[in-house]
Amino acid sequence: MSIIVLGANGQLARHLLGTVPSAEFWGRETLDVADAEALEARLVEAAPRAIINAAAYTAVDRAESEPVEAWRVNVEAPAAAARAARRLDAALVHVSTDYVFDGSANTPYAEDAPTCPLGVYGASKLAGELAVRTICPRHWILRTSWVFSEYGHNFMKTVLRLAESGNPLRIVADQLGRPTYAGHLAELIAALDPAGDSPQLPYGTWHATGGEIASWHGFAQRIVARAAALGLLAEAPEVIPISTADYPAPARRPAYSVLAPSAAIAALDGTTFDWNTGLERALAALAGAAEAVTP
Numbered sequence: 001m002s003i004i005v006l007g008a009n010g011q012l013a014r015h016l017l018g019t020v021p022s023a024e025f026w027g028r029e030t031l032d033v034a035d036a037e038a039l040e041a042r043l044v045e046a047a048p049r050a051i052i053n054a055a056a057y058t059a060v061d062r063a064e065s066e067p068v069e070a071w072r073v074n075v076e077a078p079a080a081a082a083r084a085a086r087r088l089d090a091a092l093v094h095v096s097t098d099y100v101f102d103g104s105a106n107t108p109y110a111e112d113a114p115t116c117p118l119g120v121y122g123a124s125k126l127a128g129e130l131a132v133r134t135i136c137p138r139h140w141i142l143r144t145s146w147v148f149s150e151y152g153h154n155f156m157k158t159v160l161r162l163a164e165s166g167n168p169l170r171i172v173a174d175q176l177g178r179p180t181y182a183g184h185l186a187e188l189i190a191a192l193d194p195a196g197d198s199p200q201l202p203y204g205t206w207h208a209t210g211g212e213i214a215s216w217h218g219f220a221q222r223i224v225a226r227a228a229a230l231g232l233l234a235e236a237p238e239v240i241p242i243s244t245a246d247y248p249a250p251a252r253r254p255a256y257s258v259l260a261p262s263a264a265i266a267a268l269d270g271t272t273f274d275w276n277t278g279l280e281r282a283l284a285a286l287a288g289a290a291e292a293v294t295p
């Protein structure tokens with residue numbers, strides 16, 4: 001088996017099914033990645049040429065009260081995957097997050113900007129990066145942000161569900177970032193050709209996002225407008241801007257969570273990570289699925 005994908009049922013992995021179809025996909029039912037010893041042993045036994053780690057503990061608020069679980073999945077599992085990759089001389093694609101930064105900047109974060117996570121999720125993802133970087137020479141750490149898709153749980157789908165009532169939505173307008181379509185990320189990972197003999201991108205840490213900078217409020221406005229235009233909503237509800245202080249949550253979030261896109265990634269396959277086209281694709285997929293079940 002040349003490629004193994006961990007986290008088979010997540011947003012990113014569901015898109016990898018389309019872009020890296022020859023890979024073997026391991027979900028929770030195959031293996032609990034929090035069992036680091038078992039993960040390393042199973043990977044070494046399977047002997048892939050590349051491992052794509054799309055598994056993660058992504059519940060940002062819940063991580064505040066479950067730091068041990070977050071650490072196991074976001075640190076110990078990538079460390080185990082990195083040990084296996086090192087033993088096999090395989091490549092490791094590991095996905096990380098904008099939440100490794102504190103959001104106090106006012107220009108986009110470059111790959112080498114100082115990290116300073118605000119919460120348990122970001123801290124665990126940062127430690128996972130360090131484990132991968134320390135153990136496995138042949139690694140790509142792809143930091144991405146605000147991931148959405150027609151699959152799984154994400155902000156776009158929450159907005160669509162809430163918008164069905166037609167009532168106004170109150171959405172935070174003072175946090176900025178770059179929404180990223182999971183399908184674009186899956187296309188980039190395929191373009192890396194991680195199991196190939198010559199890496200398409202130098203090993204290291206890269207920012208895999210792009211497109212215009214938006215607030216959650218601006219993103220929500222675009223989601224409901226386009227969903228209404230495509231007939232997924234009867235009409236677009238009003239979207240009212242609120243501040244972070246109006247919406248207290250267990251985990252602090254970066255205010256300026258904007259990654260500077262890596263030029264080398266754009267050069268690789270022309271990927272611009274334009275989230276507006278990603279949004280069209282995600283909504284079209286949902287519209288197609290709704291049509292398919294309409295008698």
Ligand SMILES: NC(=O)c1ccc[n+]([C@@H]2O[C@H](COP(=O)([O-])OP(=O)(O)OC[C@H]3O[C@@H](n4cnc5c(N)ncnc54)[C@H](OP(=O)(O)O)[C@@H]3O)[C@@H](O)[C@H]2O)c1
Binds near residue numbers: 012027054097
């Ligand atoms: N979502 C975002 O907004 C965002 C933003 C920036 C970076 N990222 C990063 O992007 C990557 C992909 O994220 P995503 O949005 O695709 O995540 P996701 O949809 O939450 O998927 C993560 C997958 O990991 C699996 N998983 C968690 N714990 C596991 C365990 N102990 N054993 C086996 N599988 C386990 C989950 O399984 P179950 O389905 O069974 O729970 C889930 O299918 C992650 O590294 C994430 O940190 C995400």
